Amino acid sequence: MGWLCACSALGGLVLAAGDAVVTQRENEGLQDGRHDVFPCLTEPEVIPWKSAPVFKVNHEPYTNTKKVFVRKGQVPPLTQLSVADFAAAGYFEDHDHEDMFEIFYVLNGTGKFAITWRGQDQHWTRTELAAEPGMFLYMPPGVQHAGLTDSGLQFLMVGAATTDKACTKTAILGGDADACNATTAFKQLHTAKVAHRALREDSQVQSGQLLTAGELPMAGGLEHLTVPPGQSYTGHDQMHTSVFYVLSGWGGIRFSMKTGLLEANTAVVVPAQVEYSIMGAGPLELLRLALHPCPRAHDEL
Structure with missing residues (x-):
């Protein structure tokens, strides 16, 4: 499991070519329904747990699942609103996004996230965060993230794709973050605080x-x-x-x-x-x- 090796020591990270996931093109050609386009919702909709479809989380190791409540096209700019369900010793590999802002909100379970981001001083920082219910993580494009569970972990995932080229990873890490009309810094909160x-x-x-x-x-x-x-x-x-x-x-x-x-x-x-x-x-x-x-x-x- 490469995640464990990558997270065994904190500090800087050398980014390799191809680390970024381009939201618009990811997994083109999949026929499992996850990329079906749905019309924008113009009427109120209540979606209970039992009605949300289940898909595999499409990051290594492709064994974890998610319940998808909001599908693409229904509420732009959301790419999804879903709940990821990771079994004991589950994980997802280090990756970042070229054109998507992502939110995690921990619902149940324990584990850890590894986050790597570049600060205003232009230095890369990598840290491990213990996951607990109520934890909120906000990750703009270019912020790398990986996860590992203990007995299991369930968290809400919200993705929002941007068509603003000033808000992509390429622009933000290229020194043009001030041109983006959104926050481009990693953010961690806990609702209790x-x-x-x-x-x-x-x-x-x-x-x-x-x-x-x-x-x-x-x-x-x-x-x-x-x-x-x-x-x-x-x-x-x-x-x-x-x-x-x-x-x-x-x-x-x-x-x-x-x-x-x-x-x-x-x-x-x-x-x-x-x-x-x-x-x-x-x-x-x-x-x-x-x-x-x-x-x-x-x-x-």
């Missing part, structure tokens, strides 16, 4: 910002929400499509003409300008990603 605030003075619903507007291409931000039992969270975003993922608890969501059950590992897509209300019965813990609505699809990892 992120400051939360009440959304309104009369509400117990709490919000903590993981990404602010503009940090992710074509996105209005990513927040961590807690909705206590008996409380509600009402939204009507004129500018963004909202993508929710339920981390724990249960409750319900109401749109103008339909309702849906919210429980752990359920995803929800709410197109821009659609009113909705989320009711907590659990309590309810969610992530909400705000994205610019639709024009074109990208490829999926």
Whole structure:
């Protein structure tokens, strides 16, 4: 397992040609359905765990699986919103992306990630991070990442492809990072340590910002929400499509003409300008990603 050898010592890393994954062209010709193009979602959609298709994670060793909730084309610029499920002693090899920003959010299990990035001083740094539930990693193009599990590891993966040539690995590592209208630095957070605030003075619903507007291409931000039992969270975003993922608890969501059950590992897509209300019965813990609505699809990892 090359990952173990690569991560046995921290420090600089010599990048080899071909390390980057080009999102638009990866695994061309696969016939397993992972690259099927889906129309942009214009109606609210609740996707429970049992309804999400399962695919192999297409990185070495090709034995790990993922549940895919958002497919390419449904909510641009997302390449996917999925949950990776790595068995005991599972791993994925070192790689980075030429044209994709990626988010990991650890849901369950233990393990470690190895992250390699170049700082403002132009020096490469490699570090190992112990994975634990609530860990959040933000990796722009050019940030190398690998993973290794102990007894097993499950984490949310969000990918967002960029068509802005100033935001690709080639441009960022070529010294043109300031031209990208997104954050190009690696970021690590834990939701337990992120400051939360009440959304309104009369509400117990709490919000903590993981990404602010503009940090992710074509996105209005990513927040961590807690909705206590008996409380509600009402939204009507004129500018963004909202993508929710339920981390724990249960409750319900109401749109103008339909309702849906919210429980752990359920995803929800709410197109821009659609009113909705989320009711907590659990309590309810969610992530909400705000994205610019639709024009074109990208490829999926």
